Amino acid sequence: MISRLFKFSGGVHPPEHKLESTGQPIQVLPVSGTLVLPLRQHVGNLPKILVQPGDHVLKGQLLAEAVGAISAAVHAPTSGTIVSIEDQSIPHPSGLPDVSITLNPDGENRWMPLNPTDWRQRDRAEMISSLRVSGIVGMGGAAFPTQIKLRPGGGSGIKTLIINGAECEPYITCDDMLMRERADEIVRGIEIAHYLLGPEKCIVGIEDNKPEAERAMREACARSAVKIDVAVVPTLYPSGDARRLTALLTGIEVPSDKRSSDVGIQVFNVATMTAVYRYFSLGETVVSRIVTVTGNVARPGNFEVPLGTPMTALLEAAGGELPNTNGLIMGGPMMGFSLPSMQVPVIKATNCIIASAPRLFPAPPPVLPCIRCARCADACPVSLQPQELYWFAKSQNLDKAREYKLFDCIECGCCSYVCPSNIPLVQYYRFAKSEIIAQDKAKEAANLARERNEFRLERIEREKQERAAKHAQRAAGAKAESADADADAAKKAAIAAAMERAKAQKAEVQPKNTEDLSDAAKAEVAAIDVRRAEATAAEPEAANVVKEKQENG
């Protein structure tokens, strides 16, 4: 049992609007019409396409494989034929098209051969590397490739595994419904994550506005062989942010320049855990997800849809949009963005679709100047100074904005929510962030260009010198032969001189053991020498030299 909960500063209580979409169970929608699969479903590198138009594929088959460390694979959500690979409208705030695979279903919905495994018998490293082809990304909306997060943490290892079922953003209920209806699947996924990471503790965090989900999770956890705690956190937006939830459950504030795995904590969304379970236990890759459809629609609810399904099909399933609908929001009202059209497909990050209407989202009141009331600073869960950030972003003083930790901002929108002057603060932060990122990229490109230019200038200089050297050599070529003869003679002379030197050195070497002797010994040596001198009278000079030396020493 969790003994106590901690707190984070800031946070707001926006109207929840969750009841609308929890009235009916999750409906599984069949494949309808052509499916469009954008390659950009996650942060990081675009995956590499493995199929061609005309190919027939089976449900779950790999269509594009992960490239580099941060990337995720894309699979066929149903069996059918690849129609095209080209730019299509995708759910992205830019509204710009991006490369997508279009699949024409054959209506059979036939799975590729699945090989369910008993993960308990498998090697951990092998399991983790096999995640690269699973296509699993964080299903909470951030869509970060999961294979990176399931690697045992560098060195220290993961001590606490946190499962995020907080779902704090208004309107969204897909995790709530998943926990109510498929708690066992989540728990089996948690068991696998537990097996891979080997944490000491395992906590599921759920906001206190989801009592049914909490009950279902408690029961499922009780049935598990692994000890999993269920902790109820107070409803306060944004408690579902991974770092906020970590602070709530463990009291640990993960420093902004570190990842939570650096302090031994890893956080997964509940839906990600079901995906992990399905992949390892059933062999199923990520081909569908649960989406909340709510707002200005006739029958709001949660739907499990194949990825690539157009939003229009979802709206239809929810009874169609009501009059006055003026657009779609993907994600929640706090952090989501408006979709460019209703034709865009469902992607792995699509947790919620809200049909907006003036009745739900009235036009924002006029913006007034900032009155420096600092309410935004009180509401900010990251303890930033939103009013300062706003000032710097507005005046495009980007260095200052960075200095004031603009990149720690999680774009939760608490500050905009409380601002009495109705300033769209987050829009300024998003603008400033992407401006800074673009500038950094330009700087990098400039540095590369400088390097390449310097390299080229150096190369040209070197080539010039080489050419000059060659010319000089050719000019000198005529004289070369006589010079050769001279060089030979010089060489011989040098060798002779060296030999001479060596000889002289040898001659100079004297026995050294006769130095540093006591006087008596010296006298004895002298006497012996005298005798030797007498004996070898033919060489008196040599004897004298020896004698002199001894006297000097």
Add this chain to the structure above:
Amino acid sequence: MLTALLVMLGLALLLGIVLGYSALKFKVEGDPLVDKIDAILPQTQCGQCGYPGCKPYATAIAKGEADINQCPPGGDSGMRALADLLGVEPKPLNAEHGLPKPKSVAVIDENLCIGCTLCIQACPVDAILGAAKHMHTIIASECTGCELCVAPCPVDCISMEPIQESVANWKWRYPVYSLKQTA
């Protein structure tokens, strides 16, 4: 009195040694001002400033021989950064050196290219690949858009294409909304 003097003397000596040591140890190679200016310049190496490249222009600015408003690719923001660095008044870009254009990359029409290598010799950043008498290609990620390869091409097969906005390079816009009168 004496102790005070000694302490001050000791301190002076100590600090002198530290300063002298750090002057040797942390000696800055090259001309730091030229490098600082060069760091602001966009490294397009296009020569529109009237110098054979960004570094020579930076050197000329540092010597006071060139003005700060001669680099069109750097644009207004580049000029402002230079003004900031040098502590001078910003001034509008000098149109004589050309006007800022949207960033482009060179594209070779590979059907027309005769493989003369003239563009390779012109490219200041070695962004063109190819061998004599073989078709040439431009590495788009390395092309600075300097346009120096366009003129030398004898068959006019190089064109400059503005970089399109895509999901990968898209930026959030500066928020615009009308400031309404509240009575």
